[in-house]
Amino acid sequence: MPLPKAELHLHIEGTLEPELAFALAARNGVQLPYADTEELRKAYLFDDLQSFLDLYYGLMAVLRTEADFEELAEAYLTRAAAQGVRHAEIFFDPQAHAARGVEMGTVVTGLTRALARSEERHGISTRLIMCFLRDQSAASAMETLEAARPYLDHITGVGLDSAEVGNPASKFTEVYAAAAELGLRKVAHAGEEGDPSYVWEALDLLGVERIDHGLRSLEDPELVRRLVADRVPLTLCPLSNVRLRAIDVLEEHPLPRMMDAGLLCTVNSDDPAYFGGYVDDTFHAVHEALGLGQERLRELARNSFLASFLDGSAAEEELRARYLAEVEAYSFD
Ligand code: HPA
Ligand code: ZN
Numbered sequence: 001m002p003l004p005k006a007e008l009h010l011h012i013e014g015t016l017e018p019e020l021a022f023a024l025a026a027r028n029g030v031q032l033p034y035a036d037t038e039e040l041r042k043a044y045l046f047d048d049l050q051s052f053l054d055l056y057y058g059l060m061a062v063l064r065t066e067a068d069f070e071e072l073a074e075a076y077l078t079r080a081a082a083q084g085v086r087h088a089e090i091f092f093d094p095q096a097h098a099a100r101g102v103e104m105g106t107v108v109t110g111l112t113r114a115l116a117r118s119e120e121r122h123g124i125s126t127r128l129i130m131c132f133l134r135d136q137s138a139a140s141a142m143e144t145l146e147a148a149r150p151y152l153d154h155i156t157g158v159g160l161d162s163a164e165v166g167n168p169a170s171k172f173t174e175v176y177a178a179a180a181e182l183g184l185r186k187v188a189h190a191g192e193e194g195d196p197s198y199v200w201e202a203l204d205l206l207g208v209e210r211i212d213h214g215l216r217s218l219e220d221p222e223l224v225r226r227l228v229a230d231r232v233p234l235t236l237c238p239l240s241n242v243r244l245r246a247i248d249v250l251e252e253h254p255l256p257r258m259m260d261a262g263l264l265c266t267v268n269s270d271d272p273a274y275f276g277g278y279v280d281d282t283f284h285a286v287h288e289a290l291g292l293g294q295e296r297l298r299e300l301a302r303n304s305f306l307a308s309f310l311d312g313s314a315a316e317e318e319l320r321a322r323y324l325a326e327v328e329a330y331s332f333d
Helices: 018-028 037-042 049-062 066-082 094-098 104-116 118-122 138-154 169-181 196-206 221-229 238-243 255-260 279-290 294-306 314-329
Strands: 005-011 085-092 125-133 157-161 185-190 210-213 233-236 264-267
Touching: 005 210, 005 233, 005 264, 005 279, 005 294, 018 037, 018 049, 018 066, 049 094, 066 085, 066 104, 066 118, 085 104, 085 157, 085 294, 085 314, 094 104, 094 125, 094 138, 104 118, 104 125, 104 138, 118 125, 125 138, 138 169, 157 169, 169 185, 169 196, 185 196, 196 210, 196 221, 233 255, 238 279, 255 264, 255 279, 255 294, 264 279, 264 294, 279 294, 294 314
Parallel strands: 005 085, 085 125, 125 157, 157 185, 185 210, 210 233, 233 264
Antiparallel strands: none
8 A cells, every 4th residue: 555645746638648649639620749658658758848838738639629638637537546646736737738729618527527526436535627738828828717717616726837047936926916815725736857946936936835856956955944934845756857857866866965954845746747756755765765765754744735835725724734633653664
């Protein structure tokens, strides 16, 4: 039985496995530029974030209908349950779908169908986080926020993803202020390829509650002091960092040093269909490559629930307490 955990950095479009991509392509009459799943998998050799994003946005062409999004989320939840996930806060990229004429309602309604039965079917509580594409304009992000208004009951927060360098958080200050007005929680990718200034901006200009990645935070001791003092969680994705060449090999990942520095670290899978593993695979990988022992792994699992957006109501606090108790009671043998 895997260690119980929350997954806080997971792009639902990044769970699109080659087999499902080809099945949806056939169903929707979409021609993919790959002969078969094997040829597609062979293309998963990335030089950096952008080379991944090009393929990732391209493959989304197969996602068209509510049923497609429902099936995508159902497939993820089935895999996540087998990986010990008890709670999942799931990103989606509405602008990437709007570009093909797929509307917000199609995406949210489809995903929500699978999420609504997730506790019962998979034992996983869920949240949806809508990401803005930072390489698109602030006006486009604002339109996306407007388009989401009818669906806000299903959306917990907003995030910021896609190409980081050259697209700092400052571009989205107004959009995040508007999102906060609507009662949405705030996270942002920062410090994945970008330097620590990107993390500072996400904190100071957007007022985010968590940093997605924050990989390069140790480069700035003042930033580390701030993140530690405010207990800002980092949603690290070690397998992603290796595949996108942010680091050379997993053995060089700063996770152990970040934990030693007192940062509230979590470990997540990012885009598991592309990066060679789901979240428990990632826990195993950091155990093997970085020598993180059982108590360090337990700390990461505990942090994942502490950093989750499960809070507020008595019922949610009770759920979080139950998950935390499961982590403490877990036996690695
Ligand atoms: N970084 C930025 N944007 C993304 C990623 C990522 O790792 N995955 C999907 N969109
Ligand atoms: Zn990500």
